[in-house]
Amino acid sequence: MINMVEEVEQIEEEAEETPVETFDVSYSCLRCGTSVLNSELSRLPEIKCICGFRVFTKDRPPVVKTVKAI
Numbered sequence: 569m570i571n572m573v574e575e576v577e578q579i580e581e582e583a584e585e586t587p588v589e590t591f592d593v594s595y596s597c598l599r600c601g602t603s604v605l606n607s608e609l610s611r612l613p614e615i616k617c618i619c620g621f622r623v624f625t626k627d628r629p630p631v632v633k634t635v636k637a638i
């Protein structure tokens with residue numbers, strides 16, 4: 569018997585090298601892909617995209633490792 573479990577990515581607080589997230593974190597709507605800043609979301613009465621969808625994925629922080637392609 570094989571149990572297949574798919575893990576669903578959720579918006580969680582990531583305890584990484586970043587000490588405190590004071591900058592704006594941007595989220596992308598899962599449906600239309602619109603980027604919304606965390607500060608803009610907190611301003612709204614409810615977490616909701618302009619398209620009405622409520623599921624967002626956290627965008628990667630601006631600090632990205634750059635790898636030289638040879």
Ligand SMILES: [Zn+2]
Pocket residue numbers: 597598599600601602617618619620621
């Ligand atoms: Zn949307």
